[in-house]
Amino acid sequence: MPLSQQRRFPRRKTSVRASRDFVDQVLTGWQLAPLIADIKLCVSExxxxxxxxxxxxxxxxxxxxxxxxxxxxxxxxxSGGGRPAVRLVGEESGSGRGLFLARQLAAELGVDHHAVGKTVWVAFDRPPCP
Known part of the structure; x- marks a missing residue:
């Protein structure tokens, strides 16, 4: 049976932590603990x-x-514009690795463009049920 949960967050720095907490809570409830660390890192990025x-x-x-x-x-x-893309950055760069890192952790990464805004997504293989 498919599962789905969604939450909206305001444009504040504290929303990054709140989004990690949301992911932790949902995945724990779905008994998907093996994926929590990787998905929390991806939601942060x-x-x-x-x-x-x-x-x-x-x-x-x-x-x-x-x-x-x-x-x-x-x-x-x-709801913003832009065309996110995975890019390689030099070792000296302090930013720009988020999508690259997410792509390395996930089985798939994609971007869906909408009339207003975009959705960036990552998909992970689900571990077998215990």
Whole structure:
């Protein structure tokens, strides 16, 4: 049976931590503890990108988790423009590794563009049920 939970967050730095807490709570409830660390790291990166590049003042972003028998998907949607892309940065750079890191952890990464905004998502293979 597919599962899905979504939450909206305001354009504040504290929303990155709140999005990690949301992911932790949902995945714990779904008994998917083996994925918590990787998905929390990815939501940190995607939520930070949304705040820095995608959420205009006064707007929010949303975090959605969905699960099927085969995968778990994390999606972060914002109302900003832009075309996120995985890029390689030099060792001396202090930023720019978020999507690269998310892509390394997840089985898939994608961007869906909407009339207003975009959704950046990562999908993870679901571990077998205990």
């Amino acid at each position: 995607l939520a930070t990108n949304a705040l820095l590049h995608g959420v205009p003042p006064g707007r929010e972003f949303s975090v959605r988790l969905s699960a099927t028998d085969h995968f778990v998907r994390l999606a972060v949607r914002d």
